[in-house]
Amino acid sequence: MRRVVVTGLGVFTSTGKDRESFFSNLLRGRSGVRRISQFDPSSLSVQIAAEISDYNPADYFDPKRLDLLDRFSQLALIAAREAVESAGLKVPEAERPRFGVVIGTGMGGAATFDVGYYNLYAKRATRLHPFTIPKIMHNAATSQICMEYGAQGPSLSTATACSSSGHALGEAFHLIKFGMADVMLAGGADAPITYGMMRCWESVRVLAAGNGNPATACRPFSADRDGLVIGEGAGILVLEELEHAKRRGAKIYAELAGYGLSSDASHMTQPTVAGPARAVRMALEEAQVSPDEVDYINAHGTGTRLNDATETRVIKEVFGERARRIAVSSTKSMHGHTMGATGAVELVATVMALERGIIPPTANYTQPDPECDLDYVPNQAREKPIRVAVSNSFAFGGLNAVLLVRKPQ
Amino acid sequence: MDVANKVMEIIAREQHLDPCKVTIDSTFAELGIDSLDGVNILFALEEEFKIDIPDAVAQNMKSVRQVVDSLTRVLEGKDISDLVAIAKGETPAASN
Numbered sequence: 001m002r003r004v005v006v007t008g009l010g011v012f013t014s015t016g017k018d019r020e021s022f023f024s025n026l027l028r029g030r031s032g033v034r035r036i037s038q039f040d041p042s043s044l045s046v047q048i049a050a051e052i053s054d055y056n057p058a059d060y061f062d063p064k065r066l067d068l069l070d071r072f073s074q075l076a077l078i079a080a081r082e083a084v085e086s087a088g089l090k091v092p093e094a095e096r097p098r099f100g101v102v103i104g105t106g107m108g109g110a111a112t113f114d115v116g117y118y119n120l121y122a123k124r125a126t127r128l129h130p131f132t133i134p135k136i137m138h139n140a141a142t143s144q145i146c147m148e149y150g151a152q153g154p155s156l157s158t159a160t161a162c163s164s165s166g167h168a169l170g171e172a173f174h175l176i177k178f179g180m181a182d183v184m185l186a187g188g189a190d191a192p193i194t195y196g197m198m199r200c201w202e203s204v205r206v207l208a209a210g211n212g213n214p215a216t217a218c219r220p221f222s223a224d225r226d227g228l229v230i231g232e233g234a235g236i237l238v239l240e241e242l243e244h245a246k247r248r249g250a251k252i253y254a255e256l257a258g259y260g261l262s263s264d265a266s267h268m269t270q271p272t273v274a275g276p277a278r279a280v281r282m283a284l285e286e287a288q289v290s291p292d293e294v295d296y297i298n299a300h301g302t303g304t305r306l307n308d309a310t311e312t313r314v315i316k317e318v319f320g321e322r323a324r325r326i327a328v329s330s331t332k333s334m335h336g337h338t339m340g341a342t343g344a345v346e347l348v349a350t351v352m353a354l355e356r357g358i359i360p361p362t363a364n365y366t367q368p369d370p371e372c373d374l375d376y377v378p379n380q381a382r383e384k385p386i387r388v389a390v391s392n393s394f395a396f397g398g399l400n401a402v403l404l405v406r407k408p409q
Numbered sequence: 410m411d412v413a414n415k416v417m418e419i420i421a422r423e424q425h426l427d428p429c430k431v432t433i434d435s436t437f438a439e440l441g442i443d444s445l446d447g448v449n450i451l452f453a454l455e456e457e458f459k460i461d462i463p464d465a466v467a468q469n470m471k472s473v474r475q476v477v478d479s480l481t482r483v484l485e486g487k488d489i490s491d492l493v494a495i496a497k498g499e500t501p502a503a504s505n
Contacts (some may be wrong), residue, residue: 063425067449127455130448 003257004176005408007250008087008238009348010187011081014050014231015335018082022335023352026360027381031215031228031334033253038111039195046207047102049193050231052335055275057157068131069144070109071232071393072298074142075341076189077148081233083185084149087238091149091183097112100181101145102172104164104188106340108196109136113390114194143395145236155183159340162300164188166393166401167342170259172239173403182244187236187344201230204269206304216364218337220330221308221376223369228302231336235344237351242343254351254405258287262332271307271394276314277306279400280390284318289388292320292327296359296389298350299376301330302337309371316374327384329377333363347403354386354405412484415484419453420473435447436472458484467491 009019014032016022025032032050037308041047057066057074069077091099108129112135119125134140139157145156154175158167165188172186192201201207208227210217245252260282264275284291300311308330316323329348338345353359360379365378395401413433421428424440431440451467454460454476458466460483469492470476482489 067425127452130445132451134445 002177002179003242003255004173004239005238005245005351006253006351006405007170007240008039008083008089009351010082010086010236011233012052012078012082012349013077013233013335013338013345014052015178017052019348019352020134021382023349026334026349027163027358029334029361029363029379031218031266031363032099032231033100033209033214033217033336035214036193036198038193041198045196046198046209047211050195050229050233050338051199051233067150068134070112070135071191072105072107072109072189073135073141073144075191075232075234076103077144078234079187079189079236080145080148080185083236083238085279089183089238091151092285094140094152095182095317096152097151098182098258099151100172100175101142101151101157102146102156102158102168102184103142104158104160104168104340104343105106105138105141106161106190107158108138108163108199109190109277110192110194110197114196117196119132127307133358135153142348145185148230149185161358161395161397161400162337162339162342163393163395163399163401164340164343165259166391166403167261169237169239169256169344169347169403170200170261170401172407176239176241182241183293186237186239187234188341189234190339190341191232192204192230192339193232198230208303218303218333219364220299220303220333220362221312221364221369221372222365223367225305225308228332228335229302231255231338232321233335233341233345235341237344238348252408253355255408256403257406258283258289258404260286260402262400264400266398268398269396271310273310273313273317275398276392276394276400277317279402280314280318280392283390283404287388287406289404289406291322293388293391294319294322295384295386296350296353297326297328298346298389298391299328299330300360300392300394301332303330303332307394309369311394312372312374323374326375327377327382328374329360329362331360343391343403347391347405350389350391353388354407357385358383361385410483414458416454416477416480417473419457420450423450423453431473433473433477438471454480460484462491463489465497467494
């Protein structure tokens with residue numbers, strides 16, 4: 001059976017514009033949540049988000065290219081460049097039909113939608129900019145990355161809300177494992193901090209308050225948690241067939257060994273225990289890993305009342321007695337909920353934790369909740385050798401994606 | 410404002426080109442204008458001149474001079490049915 005390894009890592013987030021600054025900020029418990037600056041948020045009840053600060057697109061793209069890039073595609077391309085560079089990846093022309101891209105996004109070109117509808121409804125425009133469609137398409141980021149690197153192999157985009165990039169990575173993993181590709185760029189990107197999207201989220205009543213103190217707004221698993229914080233960003237990983245990676249002498253960060261996916265088939269916003277639990281078990285089975293080998297879980301851990309209590313039950317259901325000995329942390333406490341990017345951003349954190357033997361904390365943890373009674377690595381990073389780590393993504397709509405990585409053997 | 414100069418200015422702006430590279434004799438191919446760039450330029454012209462350029466005419470614009478000629482006729486309110494017919498590959502009913 002073909003094995004798949006992670007050979008490149010790229011992130012572009014509010015907590016760091018590259019993998020090293022991202023991970024070191026996570027270890028220090030530094031939050032990227034702040035008052036929104038992309039538009040005037042004064043009229044919103046929630047005026048904070050995990051927003052990438054000091055970002056000037058012209059520093060990364062020439063003007064002609066930029067005309068066709070919604071912000072979510074920009075973030076995806078920047079993260080892809082870091083992933084490719086960190087992998088030392090140069091795919092020869094002849095191998096490009098076996099080199100593909102899978103990028104997840106929940107919202108696609110949200111800012112382009114927003115501007116278009118504002119022009120249409122508020123300014124009474126009778127025509128919209130011809131680049132609107134090529135910018136808003138959910139597959140725009142995938143296509144842009146394919147074009148940048150000449151990736152001509154199996155390529156697609158996934159759109160499963162908060163599980164989008166978990167599914168993107170899992171599907172890319174299987175494309176390699178089952179012989180359809182040798183190298184994949186996979187991950188996710190979302191840029192949902194627009195006036196329209198923030199109003200949509202506001203109405204669901206799941207956002208953390210915290211206008212007065214953005215950095216501590218997101219408090220996963222803590223008894224005083226009061227919701228999630230919308231974030232933007234991108235995470236992209238290079239996945240590669242093991243022998244292919246060895247032949248070119250690539251650095252191997254981790255083996256991607258298991259992928260589980262399931263549907264709750266229950267409710268659009270309320271998660272079940274059984275659905276996510278089946279996804280976790282499926283990942284363990286594929287990797288042929290026993291629950292006792294798992295040392296770290298990077299939780300979905302959104303910071304909502306319901307998610308964190310349910311996810312705790314999922315972990316206890318699958319791991320039994322072992323659950324209390326597994327370190328579980330939610331890095332969303334710092335980089336926010338980056339929507340379609342979140343599975344990939346968190347897999348980068350998970351792989352770096354595995355590689356270095358140090359676990360990023362759940363920041364802003366203040367008090368235990370009887371419904372959340374596991375070891376959440378509160379506030380302080382922890383040195384701990386990790387054999388196997390799991391990263392959870394449980395989406396609105398009840399679609400779950402779980403990824404399992406282990407130390408390269 | 411001279412229509413030709415305005416057209417060349419808009420093409421240079423939308424293509425992010427040095428304005429002196431764009432002349433009345435430039436073809437779209439020479440300026441690296443592909444089909445998507447073409448609709449973008451037409452959109453900018455429609456916005457600038459507050460007009461509608463029919464799809465059939467738009468599809469046949471492959472050079473700066475063609476754009477300027479078509480646009481001038483639309484702006485002067487002339488009948489452009491012959492241009493539409495040519496664009497559609499038909500023989501114009503009459504020429505004036």
